[in-house]
Amino acid sequence: MPVIAVYSVKGGVGKTTLAVDLAWRCAQVGKYPTLLWDLDQQGGAGFLLDAPPRRTARAMSLFHRDSRPRDLIEQSRFERLDLLQADESLRGMPVQLARIGGKTRLAQLLAYLRADYRRIVLDCPPMMNEVSDQILAAADIVLLPLPPSPLASRALGQVRDELTRHHRSHPPILPVLSMYDSRRKLHREVREGDGKGWPVIPQSSHVEQMALRREPVPVFANSSEASRAMGRLWSAVEMKLVELGRA
Structure with a gap:
């Protein structure tokens, strides 16, 4: 089943917002059993889904050979949407992966998880290193949110x-x-x-309210411009997966 990576080389571009919205739409609109895996140590995905934080930081333990991923998967309050939360243990992930010899560990974990889900959405850390290389190599499609700046195409x-x-x-x-x-x-x-033909997500107060309401925009403002734009993005992703034969 397809893995959708939402990735950016820098923070503050709406990456986590898009990851949460896409995962929600996969589960609620597409009716797919969906896993949202937060790999960003900031833990924004879990926060936006109103998931209670873990008492102990265990996210990095997933990458150990004897790990049991299902032990860390949590049900969100939305039907068919599960969550693997991030926490501060992911800090220094490249060093820790090197220490445990985990160059293919992420791909192995995803192969294991694909059996249980029709869609897996990755909220990736905003960096370019060994970790991002593994993530991008394991994904079926990569969403790259970019600010409307002359540097976007760069x-x-x-x-x-x-x-x-x-x-x-x-x-x-x-x-x-x-x-x-x-x-x-x-x-x-x-x-x-440079951005001609790219999907567009507008700047919107409804998107900002996600952090206050701790739920995706379509839950509280489904008819808003922001929700419609993100809905079109989800449809574009689904169409691309069909083209790739990965739907």
């Missing part, structure tokens, strides 16, 4: 170059213009230039 090129450097073939990358404000001339120029 960031896209960096990710593509990194994938090509390490892999002869790599998953398709779907760039997304996030936090788009149509009132700003620069944003419009980027959308009409």
Whole structure:
């Protein structure tokens, strides 16, 4: 079953918001048993889904050879949507993976988890290193949220170059213009230039309210522009998976 990685080389671009929304739509709209795996030590995905924090930091223990992933999987309050929370134990993950010899551990874990889920969404850490290399290599499609800036296409090129450097073939990358404000001339120029044809997620107070309400936008504002835009993005991802024969 497909693995959807939501990845960015820097934070603050709406990565976790998109990951949570996509996972929710996979479970509620697509009716797929879905796992949202938070690999970002900030733990934003669990927070936005109102998941109680763990009493002990155990997220990194998943990568040990004797781990039992199902012991750490939690049910969210939404039907068909499960969660693997992040915590501070993921700090220094590259060093810890090297110590336990885990160059293929992520792919092994995903192969194990695919048996239980129709969709797996990864909220990736905002970095480019051994960990991101493993994540991107194991994904079927990569969503790359980018701010509407002249540097957006450069960031896209960096990710593509990194994938090509390490892999002869790599998953398709779907760039997304996030936090788009149509009132700003620069944003419009980027959308009409390098970002032409990219999915667009508008800057919206409803998206900001996710952190207050601790639930996805369509739960409390399904008819909002932000919810409709993220719904179109989910549909685009599903169509791409069909094209790839991974649906």
